[in-house]
Amino acid sequence: MKNKRPYNFNPGPAILPLEVMQKAQEEFLNFNNTGLSIAESSHRGKDFEGVVQQAQEKIKKILNISDEYNILFLQGGASLQFGMIPMNFLNGKNADYVLTGYWAKQAVKEAKLFGQVNIAASSEDKNFSVIPEKFNFSSDAQYVHLTSNETIHGIQWRKFPDTGNVPLIADMSSDIISRRFDMNKFSMIYAGTQKNMGTSGVTLVILRKDLAGKANPNLTTMLKYQTHIEKNSLYNTPCVIGIYLTNLVLDWVLKQGGLDAVEKMNNEKAAILYDYIDSSNFYYGLTEKTDRSKMNVVYQIKDAAAEEKFISEAKASGFIGLKGHRNLGHIRASIYNAMPLQGVKDLVSFMKDFAKKNG
Amino acid sequence: MKNKRPYNFNPGPAILPLEVMQKAQEEFLNFNNTGLSIAESSHRGKDFEGVVQQAQEKIKKILNISDEYNILFLQGGASLQFGMIPMNFLNGKNADYVLTGYWAKQAVKEAKLFGQVNIAASSEDKNFSVIPEKFNFSSDAQYVHLTSNETIHGIQWRKFPDTGNVPLIADMSSDIISRRFDMNKFSMIYAGTQKNMGTSGVTLVILRKDLAGKANPNLTTMLKYQTHIEKNSLYNTPCVIGIYLTNLVLDWVLKQGGLDAVEKMNNEKAAILYDYIDSSNFYYGLTEKTDRSKMNVVYQIKDAAAEEKFISEAKASGFIGLKGHRNLGHIRASIYNAMPLQGVKDLVSFMKDFAKKNG
Numbered sequence: 001m002k003n004k005r006p007y008n009f010n011p012g013p014a015i016l017p018l019e020v021m022q023k024a025q026e027e028f029l030n031f032n033n034t035g036l037s038i039a040e041s042s043h044r045g046k047d048f049e050g051v052v053q054q055a056q057e058k059i060k061k062i063l064n065i066s067d068e069y070n071i072l073f074l075q076g077g078a079s080l081q082f083g084m085i086p087m088n089f090l091n092g093k094n095a096d097y098v099l100t101g102y103w104a105k106q107a108v109k110e111a112k113l114f115g116q117v118n119i120a121a122s123s124e125d126k127n128f129s130v131i132p133e134k135f136n137f138s139s140d141a142q143y144v145h146l147t148s149n150e151t152i153h154g155i156q157w158r159k160f161p162d163t164g165n166v167p168l169i170a171d172m173s174s175d176i177i178s179r180r181f182d183m184n185k186f187s188m189i190y191a192g193t194q195k196n197m198g199t200s201g202v203t204l205v206i207l208r209k210d211l212a213g214k215a216n217p218n219l220t221t222m223l224k225y226q227t228h229i230e231k232n233s234l235y236n237t238p239c240v241i242g243i244y245l246t247n248l249v250l251d252w253v254l255k256q257g258g259l260d261a262v263e264k265m266n267n268e269k270a271a272i273l274y275d276y277i278d279s280s281n282f283y284y285g286l287t288e289k290t291d292r293s294k295m296n297v298v299y300q301i302k303d304a305a306a307e308e309k310f311i312s313e314a315k316a317s318g319f320i321g322l323k324g325h326r327n328l329g330h331i332r333a334s335i336y337n338a339m340p341l342q343g344v345k346d347l348v349s350f351m352k353d354f355a356k357k358n359g
Numbered sequence: 360m361k362n363k364r365p366y367n368f369n370p371g372p373a374i375l376p377l378e379v380m381q382k383a384q385e386e387f388l389n390f391n392n393t394g395l396s397i398a399e400s401s402h403r404g405k406d407f408e409g410v411v412q413q414a415q416e417k418i419k420k421i422l423n424i425s426d427e428y429n430i431l432f433l434q435g436g437a438s439l440q441f442g443m444i445p446m447n448f449l450n451g452k453n454a455d456y457v458l459t460g461y462w463a464k465q466a467v468k469e470a471k472l473f474g475q476v477n478i479a480a481s482s483e484d485k486n487f488s489v490i491p492e493k494f495n496f497s498s499d500a501q502y503v504h505l506t507s508n509e510t511i512h513g514i515q516w517r518k519f520p521d522t523g524n525v526p527l528i529a530d531m532s533s534d535i536i537s538r539r540f541d542m543n544k545f546s547m548i549y550a551g552t553q554k555n556m557g558t559s560g561v562t563l564v565i566l567r568k569d570l571a572g573k574a575n576p577n578l579t580t581m582l583k584y585q586t587h588i589e590k591n592s593l594y595n596t597p598c599v600i601g602i603y604l605t606n607l608v609l610d611w612v613l614k615q616g617g618l619d620a621v622e623k624m625n626n627e628k629a630a631i632l633y634d635y636i637d638s639s640n641f642y643y644g645l646t647e648k649t650d651r652s653k654m655n656v657v658y659q660i661k662d663a664a665a666e667e668k669f670i671s672e673a674k675a676s677g678f679i680g681l682k683g684h685r686n687l688g689h690i691r692a693s694i695y696n697a698m699p700l701q702g703v704k705d706l707v708s709f710m711k712d713f714a715k716k717n718g
Contacts, residue, residue, distance in 0.1 A: 004394060005388075005394045005395070006393075006394050006395065008395055008399055010399070010400075010401040010404075011401075012401075012596065013398065013399055013400055013401060013402060013596065013599055014399060015399055016396065016398060016399050021387065021388055021396050021398070021399075022388070024387065024398075025384055025387040025388055028380065028383065028384040028387060029364075029380055029381070029384055034365075034679075035363060035364045035365050036364070036365065036367055036679075037375065037380050039372065039375060039380070039383075039557075039558035039604060040367055040369070040372055040373060040374055040375050040380075040558070041369075041372055042369040042370075042371075042372060042680060043372060043559065044685075045369075075434040075435045075436075075439075075560065075598075076434045076435055076439075076581055076595075077434075077595045077596050078595075079580070079581050079594070079595035080434075080435075080579075080581045080595075082579070082580075082581075083579025083580065083581055083582065084579075087579070109580070110579050110580060113577070113578075113579055114579075192596060194596055198398075199398035199399070199599065199600055200402065200596045200597065200598055200599050200600075201434065201560040201561075201597075201598030201599070201600065201601055202560075218472070219472075220439075220441070220442025220443075220446070220469050220472055220473075221438070221441075221442065221468070221469060222435060222438050222439045222441075222442055223439075223442065235438070236435075236436045236437075236438035236439075237371065237372065237436050237551060237553055237559045238559065238560075239434075239559055239560030239598055239601065240372055240558065240559050240560070241558055241559075241560065241600055241601070242560055242598065242600070245398060320393075320395075321401060326403075
């Protein structure tokens with residue numbers, strides 16, 4: 001595999017569009033005709049401030065976000081947000097969390113340190129193979145938290161619940177910018193950029209101004225959303241190269257035709273892979289058809305002993321990153337925006353061939 | 360300046376060695392013969408885990424650090440450390456801080472949220488032009504905190520104080536890996552990597568195991584040093600491209616001959632610039648000779664009105680980033696490890712020429 005570019009099915013950091021990587025390589029020593037690398041560029045310079053502004057505007061355009069929201073580029077990933085959200089908005093009171101898998105559970109664990117957590121719904125009794133349908137929301141909750149796509153368990157919300165006057169907050173790390181959704185339902189969404197939006201090192205936070213205004217003011221400066229709102233994400237030195245790459249990925253999304261075109265392609269890719277799994281006697285899916293993820297396709301071989309062989313032969317054939325999460329096992333194909341249709345078609349061909357030889 | 364590489368005197372993100380940038384560019388689409396970019400590489404893959412381990416070993420070698428310490432790569436910069444340190448180690452008790460400039464002040468501000476801060480010494484009455492000589496340390500302090508180099512005020516500790524049994528913690532963001540020091544005096548040092556060690560997005564923390572063991576256990580997972588120690592900096596997705604670049608910069612340091620060779624070169628560069636300023640009737644330094652920084656040379660033109668012209672003509676001549684911090688003004692030349700000797704010599708030539716024309 002030393003000379004061919006493999007298909008990268010890693011869950012994140014994940015595949016990026018080849019033309020984005022080529023552009024970044026081409027201008028790696030000369031960003032914006034400054035004669036410097038982006039990696040050496042001051043975050044206080046107008047060239048980089050332009051990148052931040054452009055990226056913010058493109059996100060607003062792609063996701064159709066109104067001026068009621070601030071677009072922030074932070075650090076620490078969703079894992080730091082799991083703590084920052086209750087530190088800012090829970091503060092000894094109560095909040096509702098929907099338990100849909102590994103990542104929702106991580107969010108719950110951190111929230112419990114800062115207040116009372118009500119599990120408004122859970123699919124743990126179904127091994128997180130489905131999104132719950134009924135919710136026990138509290139009218140006095142500070143917010144409702146959900147995880148739009150569970151990267152490890154491979155399930156994804158199709159329709160988001162109506163939480164009335166209670167602010168809805170979502171971890172969208174693994175399906176941001178993969179499909180259309182109504183931002184007006186949410187007071188805050190957040191996402192590490194290392195799946196659909198760039199490389200790791202940047203956390204996108206989109207926060208409605210009225211929720212931001214209610215935050216706990218007694219926190220260390222870096223953990224207050226208000227700090228980053230006031231300084232437009234430049235309170236301290238952000239991950240400059242990460243924001244730059246995100247900006248290039250957003251250009252690529254627009255060039256594809258924006259969110260609707262990207263969603264159409266994602267639907268097509270997921271259908272090809274799931275249709276084959278559904279029709280196969282060799283592989284089977286681990287999630288309910290109604291809620292299975294279009295980003296992370298989790299499946300198994302009926303003969304579990306063949307899985308290791310599958311992963312290793314797939315790798316040798318140029319399909320990498322198919323091993324499921326270390327905590328769950330199985331096979332997982334992460335097919336984010338940048339995975340080309342051909343990559344999914346070729347994977348299905350490989351799977352058919354493997355099934356024939358090992359079935 | 361579109362065709363020539365300018366000399367980059369920015370305070371951070373700052374100049375990086377050209378050969379590091381060239382290597383990163385060359386392998387940008389094919390990291391470690393994986394056929395993928397480092398930006399697309401899983402942080403759980405053995406290739407990237409190898410990068411983390413190599414970088415840790417090189418840091419231990421270059422700085423001569425014993426196995427009593429853990430080497431961590433975190434996110435959020437020194438600014439997040441200003442809060443994390445008191446959250447982990449102060450916890451309602453008292454600590455000593457030495458006030459030497461803008462950055463020490465930021466650290467004090469955050470510590471006050473979590474306990475009692477004793478200013479053990481301050482040079483604020485001298486406009487932070489000097490490092491204090493006498494310290495009023497408390498025997499019951501949880502730790503002593505100092506800032507080894509003040510990036511904005513341009514002063515630098517020459518000799519670190521003996522704090523006995525009280526742990527000494529230092530923010531070394533702007534002079535890490537620029538000179539020899541005895542790590543055994545310190546229980547913890549930390550540094551954003553965007554000055555001498557790479558680009559932004561990574562925070563190096565070197566922490567002695569006995570101090571780590573004393574940390575407050577009731578914090579959100581991401582803010583506990585213990586989390587990152589146990590998971591060897593891979594608890595969540597770190598800034599992969601940033602750690603990769605740091606690893607390349609460390610190779611470059613070793614290739615220069617290690618820390619002693621780098622320090623010798625830094626001494627030479629600083630001497631050339633300060634000697635000229637001292638001998639000039641046109642420019643003058645703002646810091647005491649005994650404590651002036653070898654990383655950030657802060658100076659002024661006697662006719663203050665000429666400063667803007669100086670910055671703008673310097674830029675047109677290929678010397679960028681010379682404008683002082685927005686809070687202090689004046690001229691600042693940041694001459695980190697990667698600034699070549701010729702860059703400083705050429706800057707002095709430009710300064711002489713400017714003085715002749717405007718003196």
